[in-house]
Amino acid sequence: MKKDLKNREDIELLVTRFYDKVRLDDTIGYIFNDIAKVNWEKHLPVMFDFWENILFFTGAYTGNPMQIHQHLNRMVPLTKPHFKRWEALFLQTIDELFEGEKATLARQRALSISTVMQIKIIE
Secondary structure, three states: OOEOOOOHHHHHHHHHHHHHHHHHOOOOHHHHHHHOOOOHHHHHHHHHHHHHHHHHOOOOOOOOHHHHHHHHHHHOOOOHHHHHHHHHHHHHHHHHHEOOHHHHHHHHHHHHHHHHHHHHHOO
């Protein structure tokens, strides 16, 4: 039986494993690696804060993800298949590692975030 997400350590495991998949992915990896040229040492702690805030309401994250993704969309058009692949990898990573109330909340929030971004970014 898998455990539920309980703390920052769990968030770090989830986010790190997810981005390990993203970096190698044929559909969206190039966006992170070649277009955005993500500095993972800086990006991962921001994503830890983001997801920790979403799941545990810590107030640790203060950025504007919509603005960042709108800027990225000007560099390379983000498409529905890109978002669907992001969703699939994130949900797969949750399911591999966790189950329970917070895992379910993480799934719901990921889908909500993806949907809102698609509505605001894809014309």
